[in-house]
Amino acid sequence: MTWHVAEEDVRAYARGELAPPALWSADTHLARCAECRARLARLADPAALAAGWDRLDAELDAPRRGLLETLLVRFGVADHTARLLAATPVLRRSWLGAVTAVLLLTVLATHSTRVTASPTFFLTLAPLLPLAGVALAYGPVLDPTYEMTVVAPLHGFRLLMIRTVAVLVAGLGLNGLATLALPAYGLGALAWLLPALALTATGLALTPRLGPVLAPGAVGAGWAVLLLVAHERTHGGTLAPFTAAGQGVAAAVAALAAGLLYLARDRFDTRTPGPRPRPLA
Ligand SMILES: [Zn+2]
Structure with a gap:
């Protein structure tokens, strides 16, 4: 020295x-x-x-900023928002790794069953991943930062939207990468996008009524039932949700659910503020 x-x-x-x-x-x-x-x-x-x-x-x-948090702050996100986002459990490596693994397996399975000449398996699964991600991003069960969100100077709805957008961007980005791995199907392989938005928006719109577990669960189950029924009705062709008409319905459902979600925004702020923690110094 x-x-x-x-x-x-x-x-x-x-x-x-x-x-x-x-x-x-x-x-x-x-x-x-x-x-x-x-x-x-x-x-x-x-x-x-x-x-x-x-x-x-x-x-x-003092806790050190992770890579994600540093990037967010550099892009102009406020300090406390960046901390909350970086601590959002589904944005951690383990979750992203799991989603990536599921998508990789799906892409491989789709490639190996090309006899049907349609990416149905991928299209069926891909819309569920953003829904699950958003569901897991909110609620006390899986969220170690829940206490922080209770005392954070953000309304529940605003925080929900911040996290939803972050998780959606991550989930849709991964789905998009998986779509690139299926070039043989062209734009048809993008038919998951509108259903994904419709499922996520519906799950969120039902959350004040059904709670953070039941709402996305019911929506996911509804999607499965819908696909089973569509499978019974179509014989080898494109399933109804992935046809042009089905895509139109998905877009309408997404818009309707987003409107309902906005109308129900106050119901995300029902927690009464408890005693604020004393500053340490
Ligand atoms: Zn010295």
Whole structure:
């Protein structure tokens, strides 16, 4: 180590008068350099020294921003919003990894069963993934940041929308990548998009009425039933939801559900604010 804290900086540090950024480099250096700590100890009055260590402690204990959070802040997302988004469980690597694995398997299965010449299996499954993601992004069961969302200065609906958009973008992006892996089907392989939006919006619109578990569960089950019925009716052709008419219905359902969701927005804010936690300092 060739650099040491300058004598006048050590004196200023000891008096508690050293200002950033010199303060930060002194803090960092003092943590590693016994020699400078000894110089400081000779100069320092004990109270100022204790304050310095407290500051250093706090800096070392401060949670570090992850990659996602850093990116969000860089793109102008407010600090607390970025923290909430980065802590959204479904945006963590484990969830994204699971979704990616499901999509990969689906794409492989679709490629291996090309006899039917339609990506039905993929189209059936893909709309469910954003629905499940959004459902898991909200609600106390799986969300370790639930307490934080209760005290956060954001309305429940606003937070829900922030998370929904983030999870939707991630889910739709992954689905889109999977679609690129099915070039043989052309635009037909994109027929999952409108059903995905319709299912997600319907699940959210039903959440104030049915709760965060039952609502997406019922919507997912409804999708399965719809596909089974469509399968019975069509004999080898394109299933009804993936025809042009079906896509139109999906778009209408998505728009209707989004409208209902907006009308029900106040019902996401029913939690009465509890006592606010005291500031630590
Ligand atoms: Zn030193």
